[in-house]
Amino acid sequence: MLFSLVEVTVANNLPAVDVLVVGGGNAALAAALSAREKGASVLVLECAPKDMRAGNSRHTRDLRCMHDAPTKIMSGVYTEDEFFKDILSVTEGKTNEKLARFMIQKSTECTEWMTGYGVRFQHALSGTLQLGRTNAFFLGGGKAMMNAYYDAAKKAGVKILYEAEVVDFEIADGEFRSASVIIEGKPAKVNANTLIAASGGFESNIQWLKEAWGPMADNFLIRGTPYNKGTVLKRLLALGAESISDSKEGHMVAIDGRSPKFDGGIVTRLDCISLGIVVNNKGDRFYDEGEDFWPKRYAIWGRLVAEQPDQVGYCIIDSKAMGKFMPSVFPALEAKDIADLAKLMKLPVDQVTATVKDYNDAVKPGTFNHEILDDCKTVGLKLPKSHWALRIDKAPFYAYPLRPGLTFTYLGLMVNERAQVLMKGGHRSKNIYAAGEIMAGNVLGRGYAAGIGVTIGTVFGRIAGREAAEQTLDGSAQKPTKEEASVHANS
Amino acid sequence: MLTAELLEEGKHLMTVCNACRYCEGYCAVWKSMETRTVFEERDLNYLSNLCHNCSECYYSCQYSPPHLFNINPPKTLAKLRVYSYELYAWPSVFAKAFHRNGLLVSLLTAVILIGSMGAASMVMGGRLFQPIHDGNFYQIIPHTVMSGAFGVVGIFAALALVIGFLRFWHNVGETCSTLFNLRAIIQAAKDLFSLKNLDNDGDGCSLPTEASSEWFRWLHHLTFYGFLACFVATALGTIYYYILGQHGAPGYTSLPVIFGTVGGIGLILGPIGLLALLKRRNKEIDDESQTGMDLSFILLLLLIAITGLLLLVLRQSSAMGTLLIVHLGLVMTLFLTIPYGKFVHGVYRSGALLKWALERQRQPAVKAKL
Numbered sequence: 107m108l109f110s111l112v113e114v115t116v117a118n119n120l121p122a123v124d125v126l127v128v129g130g131g132n133a134a135l136a137a138a139l140s141a142r143e144k145g146a147s148v149l150v151l152e153c154a155p156k157d158m159r160a161g162n163s164r165h166t167r168d169l170r171c172m173h174d175a176p177t178k179i180m181s182g183v184y185t186e187d188e189f190f191k192d193i194l195s196v197t198e199g200k201t202n203e204k205l206a207r208f209m210i211q212k213s214t215e216c217t218e219w220m221t222g223y224g225v226r227f228q229h230a231l232s233g234t235l236q237l238g239r240t241n242a243f244f245l246g247g248g249k250a251m252m253n254a255y256y257d258a259a260k261k262a263g264v265k266i267l268y269e270a271e272v273v274d275f276e277i278a279d280g281e282f283r284s285a286s287v288i289i290e291g292k293p294a295k296v297n298a299n300t301l302i303a304a305s306g307g308f309e310s311n312i313q314w315l316k317e318a319w320g321p322m323a324d325n326f327l328i329r330g331t332p333y334n335k336g337t338v339l340k341r342l343l344a345l346g347a348e349s350i351s352d353s354k355e356g357h358m359v360a361i362d363g364r365s366p367k368f369d370g371g372i373v374t375r376l377d378c379i380s381l382g383i384v385v386n387n388k389g390d391r392f393y394d395e396g397e398d399f400w401p402k403r404y405a406i407w408g409r410l411v412a413e414q415p416d417q418v419g420y421c422i423i424d425s426k427a428m429g430k431f432m433p434s435v436f437p438a439l440e441a442k443d444i445a446d447l448a449k450l451m452k453l454p455v456d457q458v459t460a461t462v463k464d465y466n467d468a469v470k471p472g473t474f475n476h477e478i479l480d481d482c483k484t485v486g487l488k489l490p491k492s493h494w495a496l497r498i499d500k501a502p503f504y505a506y507p508l509r510p511g512l513t514f515t516y517l518g519l520m521v522n523e524r525a526q527v528l529m530k531g532g533h534r535s536k537n538i539y540a541a542g543e544i545m546a547g548n549v550l551g552r553g554y555a556a557g558i559g560v561t562i563g564t565v566f567g568r569i570a571g572r573e574a575a576e577q578t579l580d581g582s583a584q585k586p587t588k589e590e591a592s593v594h595a596n597s
Numbered sequence: 598m599l600t601a602e603l604l605e606e607g608k609h610l611m612t613v614c615n616a617c618r619y620c621e622g623y624c625a626v627w628k629s630m631e632t633r634t635v636f637e638e639r640d641l642n643y644l645s646n647l648c649h650n651c652s653e654c655y656y657s658c659q660y661s662p663p664h665l666f667n668i669n670p671p672k673t674l675a676k677l678r679v680y681s682y683e684l685y686a687w688p689s690v691f692a693k694a695f696h697r698n699g700l701l702v703s704l705l706t707a708v709i710l711i712g713s714m715g716a717a718s719m720v721m722g723g724r725l726f727q728p729i730h731d732g733n734f735y736q737i738i739p740h741t742v743m744s745g746a747f748g749v750v751g752i753f754a755a756l757a758l759v760i761g762f763l764r765f766w767h768n769v770g771e772t773c774s775t776l777f778n779l780r781a782i783i784q785a786a787k788d789l790f791s792l793k794n795l796d797n798d799g800d801g802c803s804l805p806t807e808a809s810s811e812w813f814r815w816l817h818h819l820t821f822y823g824f825l826a827c828f829v830a831t832a833l834g835t836i837y838y839y840i841l842g843q844h845g846a847p848g849y850t851s852l853p854v855i856f857g858t859v860g861g862i863g864l865i866l867g868p869i870g871l872l873a874l875l876k877r878r879n880k881e882i883d884d885e886s887q888t889g890m891d892l893s894f895i896l897l898l899l900l901i902a903i904t905g906l907l908l909l910v911l912r913q914s915s916a917m918g919t920l921l922i923v924h925l926g927l928v929m930t931l932f933l934t935i936p937y938g939k940f941v942h943g944v945y946r947s948g949a950l951l952k953w954a955l956e957r958q959r960q961p962a963v964k965a966k967l
Contacts, residue, residue, distance in 0.1 A: 157663055164659050167619055228622035246657030247619030366665050373616035435616040
């Protein structure tokens with residue numbers, strides 16, 4: 107059944123469709139395009155206005171892909187085992203191995219499929235990227251990718267409505283019947299044979315974050331879209347969907363404390379922590395800044411800062427470190443000595459001065475090399491700095507304020523490898539699928555490694571779209587499958 | 598002087614872009630930006646002239662309006678670029694006047710020139726409206742008058758362009774000794790003649806609207822190579838006259854006519870296409886203060902080509918005299934406005950591409966220093 111030729115009007119009832127996709131990011135469009143490939147009629151409901159469409163995919167840049175030989179866009183090889191080892195390492199085992207390996211295998215198809223819809227990639231090894239082996243980089247970044255998808259969806263006949271917020275569902279016995287939507291402020295109802303939930307996490311719902319984290323969540327900055335309120339997730343969980351991961355799990359990094367509350371994106375990151383020291387607002391250090399390579403540690407610093415009083419930290423470096431890290435969008439605070447720098451940061455001068463002095467006194471001479479775990483470390487401090495420890499002694503001195511920057515949340519919908527949503531008790535929903543951040547917790551129970559978010563969205567978006575279309579067109583998805591229960595259900 | 602406001606806008610743009618770098622796969626601007634940490638006026642002058650205005654970055658930008666950071670790279674760089682034209686022009690006061698009223702100045706100049714030449718011709722003998730059977734232009738305006746007038750104006754324009762180029766070159770931090778680097782010149786020439794930076798690795802550019810296409814690049818090629826062919830035709834004509842002693846009208850199969858005809862066709866198709874693109878251009882990224890300047894350049898090229906080709910076809914008719922006066926008046930206008938109009942974008946773009954070629958040569962050394 108093709109989509110009705112009658113133009114959709116914003117009225118109480120929208121024409122029924124085969125596949126209803128809720129969300130407007132990478133996973134949603136991958137699902138919509140895949141369902142359309144099979145011939146299903148597809149309606150996409152994006153709650154953001156057109157200019158702000160595509161959720162956190164606007165801020166993405168790359169996806170992680172397995173490949174057994176160098177490709178035009180990725181160097182070297184990245185095997186299934188190495189990819190899975192990386193997932194195990196960042197999640198500390200909180201992953202569904204079957205789903206994760208399935209995703210890794212399917213990741214090999216992604217770039218070619220995306221290219222078919224006009225997504226363009228940077229050539230391998232161009233620019234200053236360090237992830238050229240494991241990740242494929244979109245030419246122009248995530249918004250360029252999403253522009254290509256939206257363009258392709260329009261050409262393919264996918265119907266897209268903006269400022270269309272899904273607020274509730276009618277679900278009976280694990281079967282989706284209809285969705286209640288507010289379209290440009292007016293309520294409406296959509297009937298569809300199948301539902302694909304691809305509406306992201308709940309990181310911009312401060313109230314929900316406070317329920318999980320307590321009042322400190324007021325001090326979190328949200329790096330991505332202000333439209334990920336988690337309304338769809340909350341409703342589906344309330345209507346009997348099984349959950350995965352935990353409401354406190356997610357990807358949180360330490361970003362510049364001066365960033366906007368929402369949507370600051372990539373330019374707010376600070377990559378200088380391993381080059382200096384970090385103090386809280388009492389003027390004390392609180393974690394080993396040189397524990398491991400920055401790409402392996404950046405994901406823990408959001409939580410570390412969140413645990414400090416008022417959820418703030420300050421990274422202090424000297425002139426030797428300037429120019430050795432990616433610039434931030436905000437200028438560093440600058441002073442001729444540490445006492446003046448402490449005043450600029452509005453921190454207790456004596457304590458900051460003492461902390462820097464203790465640290466400097468403990469630094470042992472070594473050969474600085476940021477590319478390896480070098481031998482520059484402190485000796486005798488209760489809280490050591492294990493690598494890249496250089497004395498902070500060359501004026502002028504610089505500081506950057508830090509705050510926790512929440513990127514994704516992992517509490518989500520449990521799915522099987524056909525992207526079907528599982529209901530409480532482990533049975534499959536009849537016609538509900540999920541893709542993207544809303545089910546990312548199945549693969550990433552915690553932690554993060556660059557580019558996995560888009561891989562999850564693309565792989566499960568494609569599967570969800572295909573499965574939903576097949577189900578609605580020939581009922582094949584009704585065939586029983588085995589071994590679909592999640593490992594998380596038992597762990 | 599660059600206004601403080603525009604300087605701030607440029608610095609803000611580069612600070613956000615250099616912290617993001619998602620566009621590094623597009624053109625040379627972003628690759629060159631990444632080698633810098635501070636953005637002074639001279640850096641902005643260089644980067645804005647390196648920008649080919651393809652606008653891909655605007656549509657890909659997660660920080661373009663309505664985002665709080667309010668980034669508009671093509672528009673900001675266009676504003677900086679036109680400021681730099683004024684800065685480098687010799688004498689710069691002409692550039693300022695032209696930037697504000699480009700179309701008016703060009704039209705006025707053309708009318709005055711055509712009028713006065715027509716009047717002069719009438720006064721001096723009046724063969725203007727009579728057919729010249731061998732189609733020899735010099736029966737209307739003697740060769741010495743034509744070559745003398747255009748020689749003087751041409752030398753003045755060339756001098757102004759050279760001075761402008763040297764001002765640019767020193768302003769962006771280069772010296773005369775870095776100018777003559779053959780490897781860099783070859784690299785820059787490749788970038789220039791292929792318009793590699795309008796290609797974005799095969800994607801084309803977002804002109805006039807968001808959908809990427811190669812149209813702008815091809816239309817620019819038609820215009821640019823058309824101009825070049827006409828230039829060659831003129832040079833060949835001069836050689837034919839002085840060296841080969843061929844003082845009559847060149848035949849249809851002679852090299853000057855072939856080059857002129859091919860170039861003229863390019864200069865008709867290219868500018869018409871460019872005018873159509875300009876009209877459909879997304880206003881959000883357009884610096885409207887430059888429309889007059891852009892229009893006058895494109896229109897002049899178009900009118901020169903049309904009158905030139907008509908002249909070729911109708912050279913034995915009674916319309917020849919009038920056409921010749923109009924054609925020469927328009928060419929003279931182009932020559933006079935060249936140092937102050939849109940033409941200079943090619944001069945500074947070439948300079949910027951040469952600097953970018955030099956930077957790529959220097960990069961290994963830069964990296965080793967870090």
